[in-house]
Amino acid sequence: MVSKSGCLKARFVNRLRKEAYEDCTKKCESDRCTGGGSRSDGLKAVRNYFYKGPIADKIVQLHKEQEGLFSREDQSGYRGFWEKPLTGSYGDYTFYANGTWTQGAVVPMALQILENIDLKSMGHNSPEYVHTLL
Numbered sequence: 001m002v003s004k005s006g007c008l009k010a011r012f013v014n015r016l017r018k019e020a021y022e023d024c025t026k027k028c029e030s031d032r033c034t035g036g037g038s039r040s041d042g043l044k045a046v047r048n049y050f051y052k053g054p055i056a057d058k059i060v061q062l063h064k065e066q067e068g069l070f071s072r073e074d075q076s077g078y079r080g081f082w083e084k085p086l087t088g089s090y091g092d093y094t095f096y097a098n099g100t101w102t103q104g105a106v107v108p109m110a111l112q113i114l115e116n117i118d119l120k121s122m123g124h125n126s127p128e129y130v131h132t133l134l
Helices: 004-034 039-052 055-063 070-075 106-114 126-131
Strands: 088-092 095-096
Touching: 039 055, 039 070, 055 070, 088 106, 095 106
Parallel strands: none
Antiparallel strands: 088 095
């Protein structure tokens, strides 16, 4: 059972997500309408708006209210990076996933385990099928 405070927290987080999406959309639209700069400049502006602007303020405020750990410095100092994806195959398909830091390797591994099992012959959602997948 979810506590009353847990429900309130979930509603606040969902509202924050909606507001963040709307704020970023407005920022993108306003930057696009100004007609200045390159795509790269626009992406940098949106990134700064998210990690250093009003959305970052809302995220940090949520963490303060909920005894979280993110600070303004965490937000503004965050830097993403590109990494070589993990790959796996299943039949004719190749799957790409994030590195092991996100458990991304689990999906390709699970599909490779299932590759030589005839799931169709078991019948969809049959006990044997469900037991095999889980």
